[in-house]
Amino acid sequence: MSPAWHARDRLTDPAVRSASVSATKTSLTPPDDAVPPVRHPDAPAPGEPLGAHYAQCFGCGTEQPHGLHLDARAGEGVSVTAEFTVRPEHQGAPGLAHGGLLATAMDEILGSLNWLMHTISVTGRLETDFLQPVPVDSVLHLTARATARHGRKIYCTATGRVGGPDGPLAVRADALFVEVKVEHFVDHGRKDEIEAAMADPDTVRRARAFEVNP
Numbered sequence: 001m002s003p004a005w006h007a008r009d010r011l012t013d014p015a016v017r018s019a020s021v022s023a024t025k026t027s028l029t030p031p032d033d034a035v036p037p038v039r040h041p042d043a044p045a046p047g048e049p050l051g052a053h054y055a056q057c058f059g060c061g062t063e064q065p066h067g068l069h070l071d072a073r074a075g076e077g078v079s080v081t082a083e084f085t086v087r088p089e090h091q092g093a094p095g096l097a098h099g100g101l102l103a104t105a106m107d108e109i110l111g112s113l114n115w116l117m118h119t120i121s122v123t124g125r126l127e128t129d130f131l132q133p134v135p136v137d138s139v140l141h142l143t144a145r146a147t148a149r150h151g152r153k154i155y156c157t158a159t160g161r162v163g164g165p166d167g168p169l170a171v172r173a174d175a176l177f178v179e180v181k182v183e184h185f186v187d188h189g190r191k192d193e194i195e196a197a198m199a200d201p202d203t204v205r206r207a208r209a210f211e212v213n214p
C-alpha cells in the first residue's frame with residue numbers, strides 16, 4: 001500500500017464508503033465560509049510546554065497513574081507537537097499498540113490546540129486512519145494543527161509518525177471540536193471531581209481566561 005494512501009482516497013471508492021459519508025464533503029470538511037484559526041496573542045511560544053489541562057486527565061494528567069502522560073508543546077501557527085512512547089500496557093495485539101489507545105493519543109494532541117487558541121472545546125467527531133502497526137516501545141511523534149473555524153466549530157488534523165518527526169506515517173486523524181463554556185464541565189461532570197477542579201485556582205483561572213477572546 002502506498003504511504004501516501006489516506007482516507008480521502010478511500011472515500012472515492014463507493015464499495016468502502018460508509019453510508020453517511022459523502023465522497024466530496026463530510027462533516028469534517030470546513031464550509032466555504034469558514035475562517036482561518038487564529039493563534040491567541042498570549043499562546044505559549046513555539047517550543048514551550050503547554051502543561052496538563054487537568055491533573056487527572058487520561059491523556060495529559062500528571063497525577064493520572066493510568067494515563068498517557070502526553071506533554072504537548074506549542075508549535076508554529078496554530079499547531080502543537082508531542083512524543084508518545086507506546087508501553088506494554090498499551091497493547092492490543094501481541095507487541096502492538098491498541099488502535100483505540102492511539103486514537104486517544106490523537107484526541108489528546110488535537111485537544112491541546114485549545115491552548116493555542118485560548119478556546120475551550122471538546123471533541124465532537126474524530127476520524128482516525130491507522131496506516132501501519134505501531135510496535136511497543138515505539139516513539140510516536142505527534143503533530144496537530146487547527147485548519148479552520150466556523151462559529152463554534154474547530155476543524156483540525158493530526159499525524160503520528162514512528163521513530164522521528166519525519167518518520168513513516170503510522171496514524172492520522174481529522175476532527176471537529178466544538179467550543180463550549182466552562183459550564184459544560186460543571187453541568188455534566190461528577191460533583192466530587194468538579195469541586196476538586198474548581199478548588200484549583202490555576203485550573204479555574206486558565207479556563208475562565210480562555211472564555212475571553214482577544
Ligand SMILES: CCCCCCCCCCCCCC(=O)SCCNC(=O)CCNC(=O)[C@H](O)C(C)(C)COP(=O)(O)OP(=O)(O)OC[C@H]1O[C@@H](n2cnc3c(N)ncnc32)[C@H](O)[C@@H]1OP(=O)(O)O
Nearest residue numbers: 027053107108111121122123124125151153178185197207
Ligand atoms: C474547570 C475544568 C476545565 C477543563 C477544561 C478541559 C478542556 C478540554 C479537554 C479536551 C480533552 C481532549 C478532548 C476530549 O476527549 S473531549 C471529551 C469527548 N467529547 C465529549 O464528551 C463531547 C460530547 N458531546 C457534547 O457535549 C455535545 O454533543 C457537543 C458540545 C459536542 C455539541 O453539542 P451542543 O449542543 O453544544 O452543540 P450543537 O449540537 O448545536 O453543535 C454545534 C455545531 O457542531 C456540529 N456538531 C456537533 N457534533 C458534531 C458531530 N459529531 N459531527 C459533526 N458536526 C457536529 C453541529 O452540527 C453544529 O453545527 P452548526 O449547526 O453550528 O453548523
